[in-house]
Amino acid sequence: xxxxxxxxxxxxxxxxxxxxxxxxxxxxxxxxxxxxxxxxxxxxxxxxxxxxxxxxxxxxxxxxxxxxxxxxxxxxxxxxxxxxxxxxxxxxxxxxxxxxxxxxxxxxxxxxxxxxxxxxxxxxxxxxxxxxxxxxxxxxxxxxxxxxxxxxxxxxxxxxxxxxxxxxxxxxxxxxxxxxxxxxxxxx
Numbered sequence: 001x002x003x004x005x006x007x008x009x010x011x012x013x014x015x016x017x018x019x020x021x022x023x024x025x026x027x028x029x030x031x032x033x034x035x036x037x038x039x040x041x042x043x044x045x046x047x048x049x050x051x052x053x054x055x056x057x058x059x060x061x062x063x064x065x066x067x068x069x070x071x072x073x074x075x076x077x078x079x080x081x082x083x084x085x086x087x088x089x090x091x092x093x094x095x096x097x098x099x100x101x102x103x104x105x106x107x108x109x110x111x112x113x114x115x116x117x118x119x120x121x122x123x124x125x126x127x128x129x130x131x132x133x134x135x136x137x138x139x140x141x142x143x144x145x146x147x148x149x150x151x152x153x154x155x156x157x158x159x160x161x162x163x164x165x166x167x168x169x170x171x172x173x174x175x176x177x178x179x180x181x182x183x184x185x186x187x188x
Contacts, residue, residue: 001021001022001023002021002022002023002050002051002187002188003022003023003025003047003048003049003050003051004019004022004023004024004025004049004050004051004052004053004187005024005025005026005027005043005044005047005049005051005052005053006024006025006026006027006052006053006054006055007026007027007029007036007039007040007043007052007053007054007055007134007138008026008027008028008029008054008055008056009028009029009030009031009036009056009132009133009134010031010056010057010171011028012171012172012175013055013056013057013171013174013175014026014028014055014175015055015175015178015179015182016179017179017182019185019186019187019188020186020188021188022187022188025043025047025049027039027040027042027043027047029134029138031133031134032116032133032134032137033076033078033114033115033116033133033134033136033137034116034137036133036134036137036138037137037138037140037141040052040137040138040141040142041141041145044141044142044145044147049147050100050102050147050148051097051100051102051103051147051148051149051150051187052138052142052147052148052149052150053150053151053152053187054134054135054138054149054150054151054152055151055152055178056132056134056151056152056153056154056174057132057153057154057155057156057167057170057171057174058112058130058131058132058153058154058155058156059118059119059130059131059132059155059156059157059158059159059163059167060129060130060131060155060157060158060159061131061158061159061160062129063129063130063155064155064158065155065156065157065158065166065170066154066155066173066177067154067155068152068153068154068155068177068178068181069109069110069112069129069130069152069153069155070103070106070107070108070109070110070150070151070152071108071110071111071112071129071130071135071150071151071152071153072092072093072094072097072108072110072149072150072151073090073091073092073093073094073110073111073112074090074091074092074093074111074112074113074114074135074136074139074151075089075090075091075111075112075113075114075128075136076089076090076091076114076115076136076137077089077113077114077115077119077131078115078116091136091139091140091143093139093142093143093148093149093150094108096143096146096147096148096149097148097149097150100148101188102148102150102187102188103148103150103187105186106150106185108150110129110130110151110153111128111129111130112128112129112130112131112132112135112136112151112153113128113129113130113131113132113136114131114132114133114134114135114136114137115131115133116133117133118133118163118164118167119131119159119163120159120160120163120164130153130155131159132153135151135153138151139151152178152181154170154173154174154177154178156169156170156171156173156174157170
């Protein structure tokens with residue numbers, strides 16, 4: 001029996017899931033890179049999962065509201081803005097995920113841009129798939145702990161178009177659509 005840990009940042013993003021031959025544990029991480037890193041590190045130590053799924057919401061520029069992106073490539077937009085510091089601002093979890101035998105039938109092509117601010121302005125956005133506040137940090141924790149990681153994000157808002165209000169209005173839709181997305185998915 002494999003162990004899956006599901007992380008989520010906001011209580012209204014949590015959905016109940018089950019996968020064949022897997023036990024499921026959940027961790028509420030809170031919002032932002034620091035809070036999510038601490039919570040996930042503790043949860044990995046406690047539950048010893050074989051796979052970590054980060055499920056939640058995100059803004060986008062190139063994708064319509066309601067799009068679900070499965071992300072294994074992560075960018076830290078805060079580090080990316082400081083090239084002179086030569087910080088590693090990119091991380092890819094696809095090889096570890098697939099070599100571990102998880103999510104092999106999933107379309108895992110998304111790029112998730114993470115930062116400690118809610119992106120509401122086009123000037124703050126790049127051309128990545130989705131924008132949110134936790135996944136890069138969680139992918140970093142999982143890389144450190146050698147745990148396969150994937151982030152599944154429901155697009156709730158289009159950046160620059162009243163993003164915060166749209167996000168709040170679309171949380172219920174996100175839960176419904178993410179539940180439907182996982183209805184025919186297996187992790188093994």
